[in-house]
Amino acid sequence: MSRWKAGAIHFSISLAVFLVLLAIILIAWYPGILFSIDGGWAGLQIIIGVDLVLGPLLTLIVFKAGKPSLKFDLTCIATFQAVCMVAGMWIVYAERPIALVLAFDTVYSLAQQEFEDFNKDPQVLAEFPGSYPKLIYTELPEGRVQREIAAIRSQFIGDPLFIQTENYRVIPEQREAIIEIFTENENLRASVSEELQAQLPEDCLFIKFISTIQNGYICFDPEQRRISNFYENDYQRQMQE
Numbered sequence: 001m002s003r004w005k006a007g008a009i010h011f012s013i014s015l016a017v018f019l020v021l022l023a024i025i026l027i028a029w030y031p032g033i034l035f036s037i038d039g040g041w042a043g044l045q046i047i048i049g050v051d052l053v054l055g056p057l058l059t060l061i062v063f064k065a066g067k068p069s070l071k072f073d074l075t076c077i078a079t080f081q082a083v084c085m086v087a088g089m090w091i092v093y094a095e096r097p098i099a100l101v102l103a104f105d106t107v108y109s110l111a112q113q114e115f116e117d118f119n120k121d122p123q124v125l126a127e128f129p130g131s132y133p134k135l136i137y138t139e140l141p142e143g144r145v146q147r148e149i150a151a152i153r154s155q156f157i158g159d160p161l162f163i164q165t166e167n168y169r170v171i172p173e174q175r176e177a178i179i180e181i182f183t184e185n186e187n188l189r190a191s192v193s194e195e196l197q198a199q200l201p202e203d204c205l206f207i208k209f210i211s212t213i214q215n216g217y218i219c220f221d222p223e224q225r226r227i228s229n230f231y232e233n234d235y236q237r238q239m240q241e
Contacts, residue, residue: 006060007056007063008056010056010059014051014081018048021085025040025043028132031133032227033227034133034227037230038097038211038212038213039095043088043092047085047089050081051085055080059074094113095113095212096111096132097109098110098125099134100133101137101138102136102138103137103151103160103164104140104151104183105184106210107210107218118160128168135170135225136169136171139168147183178205178220178222178225182220182222185207188208188217201219203221204219205221209230216233217230
């Protein structure tokens with residue numbers, strides 16, 4: 001067997017493994033648009049580099065038919081590749097969003113680390129129905145002035161609205177009920193340029209979005225109960241100039 005054939009076989013096996021891992025990431029950990037706006041792609045690059053590039057390349061370099069140490073060399077490569085893949089998947093898993101929390105005028109994408117940073121137990125999310133990331137909102141007073149006061153107060157006391165787990169409620173299933181809790185939709189629409197407003201889908205619930213990777217605006221689709229569009233802050237400023 002030539003080294004090129006050995007490298008091709010290694011690449012084929014690696015590609016099959018990679019596709020399985022990709023399906024897990026896209027379907028279970030970073031569903032929908034979250035993959036592109038919340039770090040899924042950044043983490044995936046590590047896995048691509050090790051699984052599809054480095055592993056097959058090392059096989060191509062060391063393979064030589066009849067080489068006495070060939071079996072040992074290939075075992076070392078496979079072990080190294082497996083360890084790196086597990087480490088890469090663990091990083092992607094640990095940084096995955098486990099909750100999308102609507103708090104006043106912003107949807108926050110929270111990983112486990114954010115809960116731990118505020119000494120909150122992420123296991124509280126297990127009480128809420130649905131798959132991860134959980135769709136949550138922070139219950140606030142009904143009046144807008146009261147909501148603004150609550151938002152300002154939360155910053156002063158170091159207990160941001162998005163991490164007030166005692167006030168977490170599940171985002172409802174019914175479209176009308178969802179619209180009611182996106183209280184800042186109209187105010188935020190009015191705050192951006194007419195050019196951007198013209199681009200927004202008719203059923204878009206327009207809201208700010210913050211994660212460890214991206215800040216901007218999103219459209220939340222009340223029919224599908226998911227984020228449908230993302231708009232960067234830089235784009236907003238350019239549209240308004």
